[in-house]
Amino acid sequence: MATQRRQPRSRPETLARRRDILDAAVEIFGSKGFTGGTLQEIADQVGMTHAGILHHFGSKDQLLLEVLRHRDETDVADLEEQHIPDGMPLFRHLVRTAFVNAHRAGIVQAYVVLSAESVTDDHPGRDFFQKRYETLRAEVAHAFAVVCAERGVTAPETVAAASASILAVMDGLQVQWLLDPDAVDLAAASEFAIEAIVGAVLSPAPSPLS
Amino acid sequence: MATQRRQPRSRPETLARRRDILDAAVEIFGSKGFTGGTLQEIADQVGMTHAGILHHFGSKDQLLLEVLRHRDETDVADLEEQHIPDGMPLFRHLVRTAFVNAHRAGIVQAYVVLSAESVTDDHPGRDFFQKRYETLRAEVAHAFAVVCAERGVTAPETVAAASASILAVMDGLQVQWLLDPDAVDLAAASEFAIEAIVGAVLSPAPSPLS
DNA sequence: GTCTATACACCGATAGAC
DNA sequence: GTCTATCGGTGTATAGAC
Known part of the structure; x- marks a missing residue:
């Protein structure tokens, strides 16, 4: 229930690119907020155009949700997976x-x-x-x-x-x-x-x- | 030091209008945040155009500062002024x-x-x-x-x-x-x-x- | 003091070339 | 998978009429 779709993600190179975007989004949303931060700023930080971000995540809202889910997984990994x-x-x-x-x-x-x-x-x-x-x-x-x-x-x-x-x-x-x-x-x-x-x-x- | 300029405010009718705007701004900024809330929404709520708001407060930033100061005065009035x-x-x-x-x-x-x-x-x-x-x-x-x-x-x-x-x-x-x-x-x-x-x-x- | 009109910039999202 | 180009919409702020 927590992880709905995981395998339909294709190349391993693409996954790394997505992680780069997520890391950049954490930084931008953290320093400017979700409303204040823009796709342009996130794109600049990762060396892309904002259209590239939308190709990977579909919309700004969806990007936020994946950022939050990603943070939870990364941060609670040592807590959830261990015990x-x-x-x-x-x-x-x-x-x-x-x-x-x-x-x-x-x-x-x-x-x-x-x-x-x-x-x-x-x-x-x-x-x-x-x-x-x-x-x-x-x-x-x-x-x-x-x-x-x-x-x-x-x-x-x-x-x-x-x-x-x-x-x-x-x-x-x-x-x-x-x-x-x-x-x-x-x-x-x-x-x-x-x-x-x-x-x-x-x-x-x-x-x-x- | 806390209240720098107070007397150069002219008519008493204008002061009431300013208070209306401040009340509306508290509501809009509260429900949408400062970045997310717009002068247009505040103007609508008080029955004006956004240009009218800017006439009274100069800029959106200045409006926020006066909102915060106003809230502090109103909210702490019964605490600060009494004792x-x-x-x-x-x-x-x-x-x-x-x-x-x-x-x-x-x-x-x-x-x-x-x-x-x-x-x-x-x-x-x-x-x-x-x-x-x-x-x-x-x-x-x-x-x-x-x-x-x-x-x-x-x-x-x-x-x-x-x-x-x-x-x-x-x-x-x-x-x-x-x-x-x-x-x-x-x-x-x-x-x-x-x-x-x-x-x-x-x-x-x-x-x-x- | 409030309005209309407008300048100017930027945003998110889409379409299509490469 | 990434880009360019662009659309439609919205934002703050200013200028000037009333």
Whole structure:
């Protein structure tokens, strides 16, 4: 269901060309957004005309969808194909991801710009990001369930809020970090927030706000 | 320094017209983004031609800057002009804001789209958002300092990370909520995360990840 | 202060040569 | 598979009438 058509792609040389285009598109869409980036800019970067891009991908919308799918495959390859961490290792993996991201501003920016842009009306990437977050929330929630089971406690009803919050804080910190890298320590802040949220689920404290 | 020119604005009728345009621009930029939204759409909504908009604001970039400034004044009026909450009341105010936002999807979407779009190259709103986050982080950090002083403890070095994280989790939850309002409870999750982070600063627990 | 008209540039997409 | 040429549409901004 995830990979519908794969073999009808012909020559291996063509596949390499497509990958070049996808890499260029990530860079352009990341620095200008999907609406702001143009096929002309992507074509220039890969040494083609914009007509060549359309020959390979049909339309600008379709190119975006393949960019998002490509990023997911490449980025999650070491996670999906090896094996998905679960339980406490998943939270450690998320922290490690934040540390890695602190050295990949380009990739982070593409993700931040495109995910936020996707909430606009009729954005071609909307469905992708909605499903992506749904999947990620479920994975984090499952990790919480595993950890709670290990400790012999039933998972509290705060798991749903905590799962969304962990993804949210990682995304939100990326925005602040991209705007002002010197003012925000992406890795340290992500680690602190994730530990705080995980801790709040495992040992609920009385609300400090009341 | 914040309000450079204010009196050279002539008739009161003109000022009302400008406000109409600003309101329309918030809606269009919110639903289509700054790059995607057009002066034509804004003009249609307010019953003018796009030339009329440019007469009032000079350029599209300038219009965006005045939209952001206008939103800040309107939204923070009840907070800035009355008095800025500090200490624990500030955190309660942030939670209350999340509850209010859950009924203002349009405003939230404009903020989410424009803030993320502002990290793109040469975006006219970049400086605004960079300074905005800088100010907000300082206000939250000050509230932490006040609360710590009230309890007779010196503010820990986790305050910087916690301040950025609180703003980040609120922003990130808005994205997930806009993409899938039924799957994410914006108010409840924001409250949970803020309490978790505040709690982690006030009573540091050993890292659950180690 | 708002309009019409227009200048000027650019975009995405298609058609057809090579 | 890539190019040139082009179409149709749209964008911001300016000039000048009213």
